[in-house]
Amino acid sequence: MSTPASETPGTEQRPAEGALAAGPGTARIPGAAGGRRPPAAGAFATAVRRGDPYVWLTGSALGLSLLMIAGLVAVILANGLGFFWPRTVVRLTLQDGSVVQGEIVNREAIPRPGDPEAPEAYRIQVKVGNRDLLGYDFKWVDEADIAAREAPPDVFVVERREYGALIGTPSVLKAGDEVVAEGPEAVWAALRPLLDEAEDDREAIEEVEKDRIGEINHRIEQARLEERSIDMQAAGNPERDFSPERARVARVEEEAQADYRRAQEDLERLYEEAAATYVTFTTPGGEKELRTLDVFRAYPANRLGFFGRASIYAGRVWEFLADDPRESNTEGGIFPAIFGTVMMVIIMSIMAVPFGVLAALYLREYARQGALVRVVRIAVNNLAGVPSIVFGVFGLGFFVYFVGGGIDRLFFPEALPTPTYGTGGILWASLTLALLTVPVVIVAAEEALAAVPRSMREASLAAGATKFQTIWRVVLPAAAPGILTGLILAMARGAGEVAPLMITGVVKLAPNLPVDGFFPFLHLDRKFMHLGFHIYDVGFQSPNVEAAKPMVYTTTIFLLAIVVLLNLTAIVVRNRLRRKYQTSAF
């Protein structure tokens, strides 16, 4: 957003002009001019003539908009970037003797309605974790109630599979029923290698759960569809004997079931081997025993140096980028959402750009420039201003129900009534966005085509080229930078849209990416996740608002980063092309 504003050349030139005008103006004053006009009115009139007020007006308008954008980015960065930093854990003993232990995340003045004379008081928000033990994981504490505040050295922050963070002191480590270590120091020393092992075990389990069983499920599903398709053929063709086909399908299904049983056994074995160790933590809310398998990360929050914290920070950022979401999107990562966003923008561009460029070529190169073309041009411009939700509704009605439903009836009748393409998916969402952004591309491409000098077309035609050859070899390459500008605008608009996606294929959780190892590898019918929708979902649909808040900011950072990155790529390509096809001769 800030790039177009900062590119405006006028703002850089205006002050220079003003300075230039000021030179002779001030030089004149000591001369004969002194007595000719009243000084006050003269100064103002000179300023107006020089254009100073207009410089101030335009400059401050630009400054204000830049300030707002900078403020927005600053708020997002300040709230988002700190989220992953491992903070100190404090133990607060309150006046009534109860103990609150956790990370301080917020501090604010207590509102004093109706009593402005009351002394200034503050309260702090503590992330206490241990949701399973306490029933809440954030707690507000009045500073006045705090009797003692300390940072116990043995307290650990544990990230685990369920219930969010655990904050407590490790007391016992058991292997089976046998006690291996006791006391925080001993437990931590023994726990460290076990956590690495647990990570390997989790990977092994996930491989079986996701890859092997996923593959088997895929086979079973294919077999089921084939069976239905045989049933349908048999209904239309009662004479033919379909038993060989049925036997083959049954064999496939049997094999798959056998594989499934084997995978299930492997899985149980893996769980048994891995689940042998347990660690117990003491917390203000009670004791909690955890399987080491369920511990994702544990660190002694108050004993870490800067580099220890930085490495945890980096690890958390990486997990956030590379992992699937957990705990109804409030934990884990956003990888499927990043993937979905980027893929959707790419599909959208692949659809919108050729289509828009062809339309612009017709409008600019082939159509007779008359009233009709002018009307079409105005209509295209207006189309760019139609609210996106309108496109969303159109996409749902046309692409999803009409086109998708038609495809299902023609090509996937065996799956019905379960829709394959007749429901929201990444293809339909991308097409809807392509429809939304195609006017932008058309307008930009048309301008780019119009900017190609007539002399260049004439040179090509005079050399005996046909009109199409001229367009293909001369006009389009010269217009390519301008067309890419259109693509940049389209991507900037498309990547940020959420409303039309919500009804054409975005869902809150879709760990199955639209690209995977099963034929045909690209599953454009799949539902997908999107960063923009993820922000909405985590921020406003989450059961745990306090835990979700920082996720909103961090997700926003990455959405902005992706939009900027996509744009930068297009800008770099455009500048390279522009250098190559520079048309100004001397």
Add this chain to the structure above:
Amino acid sequence: MAQERSAVADPGIRIRTEVRAPQPDAGGGTGEHAIEMKDVNLSYGDNHVLHDISMDIDERMVTAFIGPSGCGKSTLLRCLNRMNDLIDNTRTTGSIRVKGQDIYAASTDVIEVRRRIGMVFQKSNPFPKSIYENVVYGLRIVGIRDKSTLNEACERSLRGAALWEEVKDRLHDSGLSLSGGQMQRLCIARAIAVEPEIVLMDEPCSALDPIATLKIEELIYSLKESYTIVIVTHNLQQAARVSDRTAFFWLGRLVEYGRTADMFTKPGEKLTEDYITGRFG
């Protein structure tokens, strides 16, 4: 002075519509006609631009079109390779025959016509491609891919355009990296790469400095060995220097057409004389 002006303002009586048949020179030409124009009329919408132009252009000679701005000389030049087709609402009547073929006949392939008749423009317009690609453009578009053919054509055309020695070491630099005069010669090389029969030049030197102009003029002189050249120019000295035939146009009519030596020493028309002696124009 006033008398002169009134004489100029009333051209109707003075303009001859028949044209002296130019005699072949001893110094060059084949004696054949490369182009034969008969009663060419052209209008843009309601604006009648060319009136009954009939003239023949000799093969392997340089024919210059001169006349004040807006007299239709460029328009006529663009008729010869049908570049006026690109402008909406143009209507051309009469016949233009190139080596006997009527280029405005319905059966004529305009692309073929433009391949036979190359053109160099007022403002040099190389493509934003390499020098090499600029020269071989005309060959590429007819589908020639053979490297040696292209290389050979590139060298021959650049030598023909007297540019080879200057650019032979940087054929793959952008055509836009050349100087103004070099760019214009590059455009000439591009025009002759497809070996046309006729080269049309529309004020090829108007944007160039005197030295670059001189080079182009020398080039034109050498090119007439192999090509028929029609050049539009505002520079009367240039017309006198490079051309064998000169045609003077005024308000869309052909006023006088003949050997350049005759036109500049003893013009047959008062109007021509006024123009070439600088009394108007």
